[in-house]
Amino acid sequence: MLAEPVFRLLLVTKTLAIAAASLRILALSTLVYAAPRSPLWAAVAFAAGFLPQFAGAALFGAAADRIRPRPLLMAG
Incomplete structure (x- = not known):
């Protein structure tokens, strides 16, 4: 499955999206703790x-x- 370039791209972008969301939550809690x-x-x-x-x-x-x-x- 990962031999297909489309699936590799999907895996990479999903991984980056999850990492960005995790960093966003961590940054928010750090800012709240700092005050x-x-x-x-x-x-x-x-x-x-x-x-x-x-x-x-x-x-x-x-x-x-x-x-x-x-x-x-279709609704989504």
């Missing part, structure tokens, strides 16, 4: 970075089971 020096607020900011993923999985995960694949892909 009040509170580990609790830094942890809350770090956890808040994952909320869109959890909310999207909860809301759209059920839709993937109930809607036929083709209309769901």
